[in-house]
Amino acid sequence: MQDNKETPERKRERLRQEELKRNPTGSLNDAFNRANSGSLVDLVGSLGWKGTGILILVLIIGGIIASIFFK
Template sequence: MNNRQETSEEKRERLRQEELKINPTGNMNDAFNRANSGSLVDLVGSLGWKGTGILILVIIIGVIIASIFFK
């Protein structure tokens, strides 16, 4: 057995992951609010892979629409 103590960073991450499982829709709101003062890494990390995929699709569609209208 591994008897080492959990670091504060590991504890914060574990608690954050537990909260994500309990309240996924509140997490989406937190992710967008965090983007106002945080970095892209914080946004992507809190959205998960589905939210990140949707974000990428929205960006790609936005670039396509902008290139059509602003030629």
């Protein structure tokens, strides 16, 4: 019953924690890479769908402005 009311964010985090408990050294390389560059999945997960849409729009508009400015 708890799984039906669990949000996607909480489910992702729960699955990630379970994977870390099962295989702590297997994700060591991923942890080092994530610490250096960040993770797009974590960014999108924390922003939600509205924030992700706004981020995409800002990137597209920024690209258009940059292409006009540097033409």
